Amino acid sequence: MTAIIDFLNTIFWGYVLIYGLLAVGIFFTIRLGFIQIRHFGEMFRCVLGSRAGDKDGISPFQALTISLASRVGTGNIAGVAVAITLGGPGAIFWMWMVALVGMATAYSESTLAQLYKDHGPGGMYRGGPAYYIQKGLGQGWLAAIFAVALILAFGLIFNAVQSNSIAEAVSGAFGVNKAIVGIVIAALTGIIIFGGIPQIARVAEFVVPFMAGIYLLAAAWVLITHITQVPGIIGHIIASALGWQEAAGGAAGGFAAAMLNGVKRGLFSNEAGMGSAPNIAAVAVPAPHHPSSQGFVQALGVFIDTLLVCTATAVMILLSGAIPSAELTGVALTQAALGEHFGNFGHYFVAVAIFFFAFTSIIGNYAYAENAIIYLGHGHMSVVTGLRVAVMAMVIWGAIQTVQTVFDFADASMGLMATINLIAIVALSGTIAYVTRDYLRQRAAGQEPTFHVADHPEIAPGVNREIWK
Numbered sequence: 001m002t003a004i005i006d007f008l009n010t011i012f013w014g015y016v017l018i019y020g021l022l023a024v025g026i027f028f029t030i031r032l033g034f035i036q037i038r039h040f041g042e043m044f045r046c047v048l049g050s051r052a053g054d055k056d057g058i059s060p061f062q063a064l065t066i067s068l069a070s071r072v073g074t075g076n077i078a079g080v081a082v083a084i085t086l087g088g089p090g091a092i093f094w095m096w097m098v099a100l101v102g103m104a105t106a107y108s109e110s111t112l113a114q115l116y117k118d119h120g121p122g123g124m125y126r127g128g129p130a131y132y133i134q135k136g137l138g139q140g141w142l143a144a145i146f147a148v149a150l151i152l153a154f155g156l157i158f159n160a161v162q163s164n165s166i167a168e169a170v171s172g173a174f175g176v177n178k179a180i181v182g183i184v185i186a187a188l189t190g191i192i193i194f195g196g197i198p199q200i201a202r203v204a205e206f207v208v209p210f211m212a213g214i215y216l217l218a219a220a221w222v223l224i225t226h227i228t229q230v231p232g233i234i235g236h237i238i239a240s241a242l243g244w245q246e247a248a249g250g251a252a253g254g255f256a257a258a259m260l261n262g263v264k265r266g267l268f269s270n271e272a273g274m275g276s277a278p279n280i281a282a283v284a285v286p287a288p289h290h291p292s293s294q295g296f297v298q299a300l301g302v303f304i305d306t307l308l309v310c311t312a313t314a315v316m317i318l319l320s321g322a323i324p325s326a327e328l329t330g331v332a333l334t335q336a337a338l339g340e341h342f343g344n345f346g347h348y349f350v351a352v353a354i355f356f357f358a359f360t361s362i363i364g365n366y367a368y369a370e371n372a373i374i375y376l377g378h379g380h381m382s383v384v385t386g387l388r389v390a391v392m393a394m395v396i397w398g399a400i401q402t403v404q405t406v407f408d409f410a411d412a413s414m415g416l417m418a419t420i421n422l423i424a425i426v427a428l429s430g431t432i433a434y435v436t437r438d439y440l441r442q443r444a445a446g447q448e449p450t451f452h453v454a455d456h457p458e459i460a461p462g463v464n465r466e467i468w469k
Contacts, residue, residue: 008416057124065209071269072360081332087260094241111435115291115468129279130150150279155365163396183396193366200364204360434458438456
């Protein structure tokens with residue numbers, strides 16, 4: 001079994017997804033006319049257009065914060081440090097590049113999720129890749145495989161990984177027994193997820209801006225106090241990225257190491273094209289009332305995750321005296337860097353940051369899995385209750401022990417779901433381009449964009465005509 005999982009991960013993450021995610025991001029960037037650059041301001045307009053949802057959905061801002069809750073995890077702290085260790089400062093440049101094209105992919109998949117969303121139990125909006133694969137492509141069997149892979153990866157195993165990170169950080173910083181940490185995390189998780197997506201949204205819209213804001217403020221302070229070194233650091237990043245000097249600490253060194261590690265870290269962190277964030281994008285009440293508006297919101301999520309939060313970690317490491325090495329990498333490197341900037345407080349700050357980043361990832365991941373389990377369970381809430389109990393159990397288990405084979409299995413599951421999602425959004429790219437042109441045409445005419453499916457007979461019959469009437 002281990003050999004099969006390792007083989008699948010080699011195929012998915014060594015070939016299919018590294019190149020596939022990049023290629024799809026470039027494809028949508030070109031097909032949509034560099035939408036993430038030319039219409040960057042539209043992202044903020046769509047997030048701030050309405051702070052209110054309705055009885056059937058959550059607000060655009062809440063959808064953004066839930067997706068950020070999942071995107072911004074321990075990878076933003078530990079993963080960036082690993083990328084710098086293996087690829088040198090140039091890895092940061094390639095992280096930026098992959099996020100830039102990833103914004104177009106995130107826009108595309110979330111626009112589709114909005115377009116093909118449906119009503120679930122209690123009338124709440126539900127949607128995501130499983131829905132647009134079935135409704136848009138008519139491939140219900142493929143949608144079911146996607147949903148199962150998402151539940152295994154995001155709903156269960158990745159939550160054990162996040163719990164393990166919290167337990168390691170809290171145990172290391174404060175000496176608390178890992179089992180106790182796991183039980184406390186599970187209890188907090190249960191309080192939130194048993195309230196459903198509306199409860200997750202209420203927590204995320206307060207906790208996520210707070211945690212990200214404090215982290216970015218710490219990075220801003222480091223920048224201000226080392227302002228004279230900043231031009232040199234930027235030059236160092238670019239030189240390393242383009243292979244003009246050897247990658248610090250990189251075994252391969254130079255251009256190849258910088259690009260490979262930067263691309264991997266960017267893809268893993270922002271999740272653009274993975275098919276995860278569309279699950280919560282579909283639950284939002286878009287403002288303006290048009291599928292494209294939620295696409296713009298989730299594109300902004302990629303920008304915040306990688307170009308702001310990951311960069312914040314990189315800045316604090318590169319402007320410190322901490323030297324990346326085989327022994328000093330991951331969380332230890334980030335802690336050493338913040339220790340240089342803030343003294344002993346820096347070590348505790350990283351532990352607290354890991355707690356918030358990882359805990360919000362748990363509830364964000366659960367929100368994605370809930371949509372998938374409702375799709376598979378045909379709206380029966382009993383399966384949702386089973387998922388909630390299973391998530392709490394995995395949180396406790398993950399805090400106590402690490403079983404690498406199980407985590408590798410999660411990578412394989414995520415690789416499968418991402419591959420299916422990429423095929424689906426490319427197959428539906430004509431629909432994405434059509435809906436985008438409709439939105440931009442109305443905005444260019446000075447109108448508030450709205451979408452009435454009856455006015456667009458070209459759109460596939462899978463669109464819910466009650467939602468978009």
